[in-house]
Amino acid sequence: MNGSPMIRLEDVHKGFGTKQVLKGIDLNVAKGQSVVIIGGSGTGKSVMLKCILGLLEPDAGTIHVDDRDVTHLKGRARKEVLTKFGMLFQGAALFDSLPVWENVAFGLIQGKGMNKHDAREIATEKLRRVGLSPDVGLLSPAELSGGMQKRVGLARAIASEPEIIFFDEPTTGLDPIMADVINDLIVECVQDLGATTLSITHDMASARKIADRIAMLYHGKIIWEGAKGDVDHSGNAHVDQFINGRAQGPIEMEILKL
Template sequence: MTSTPMIELSDVQKSFGSKTVLNGVDLSIPKGQSLVIIGGSGTGKSVTLKCILGLLKPDSGVITVDGQDATKLGSRDRKALLQKFGMLFQGAALFDSLPVWQNVAFGLIQGQGMNKKDAREIATEKLRRVGLSPDVGLLSPSELSGGMQKRVGLARAIAAEPEIIFFDEPTTGLDPIMADVINDLIVECVQDLGATTLSITHDMASARKIADRIAMLYQGKIIWEGPKADIDRSGNDYVTQFISGSATGPIQMELLKN
């Protein structure tokens, strides 16, 4: 008997006017597994995340999260469902008007109604977990380097110990060494929580580090999915071109047609 997937998408479609972005996406992520969606810019990776979160409503198809049809929830049930999620946004997306510790504790205070003293203690511990000292919590996000901002974003994502974490281009804007540090922290933090994770990236070094499985999204469909160890022998010309970063191949030919 197989357990219910934590996240499942069945024939999800989404268009904006005449432009079809998702054209029948099928995905299944078991509890505790890390899936990374790779693909170029504009292939629908962010739209997929937004549909799962309920920020966008798919035109058709079914999205279930922990057995619930996420496309049919009322506002109260959706709020309860969102409590299961943590997210590391592209660019960290920190609030400059708040000190670092309040950024980390934002969901605890605003989402769960936790008092500031307890929330601050948790925030300080999560900052320590990502390698930042308590005094960093007193700084403004604008005083931090890009790598430190990403660490703060990760601390915020894990602050409420969510069951599901989304990582949106987690290494964008970082040098290769800091990117690898962030990837290692993601792996460690996710293993500590036992969380289910869905990441989107075009950084193959990141995908290989943090994924259990990798799926490639192209022209609104998942064109390949498998264990990360199998991606170099996918047998799919589009996947091979993408992971090698080659300018020649079927993706380039499609771009020239458009």
């Protein structure tokens, strides 16, 4: 193992028309580390994630994954990098037309060309890993509660035992108890895999549970980064306001400007 970060962003910019969303992101995620990006809605968290995934191309700057420059990769080269990734989408993003087990096995069948029998065995094992019995695999996503859908999404994210897992608002829409269950499962599954993880959330309970390090994105820049134990005494007024959920402070409420 070398000392290079598993994910490295250097001066990454991304805009849409006249609106600059990312204004020079610098971020390192070490191998086996869990980094959580916090910040309010519209601060650029999802855009940053999409740039790393290759769904968006940065206007400037570079993105390295496992020492490889992936900033402008296309076609087969991009697909090769994507095999390193697992992803838990906001809202689980399951395919309604497929049974649960086939949702979990989707990447194995479509991405890796695995036969359905073997893929189903792995899917059943991963469902068990997140606390769901094999008979759940026969249901359709519409028959599941929100918490079960998140568990299925997590099972899918870990099905191919990826080196890197992305979590996009993993607890959105869940009650506090189910959110804590999902956070615990994320920690356990990531530790089992030894995966590198990058998460985006505005849920501080989730950030505190799953992070090794926390970084805050505000107005398109990382304004603070540190160990999760340091977030309560960051010395940064924006971070302090955000983690304590205070209306008053330097973070402007955009709604007041409308």
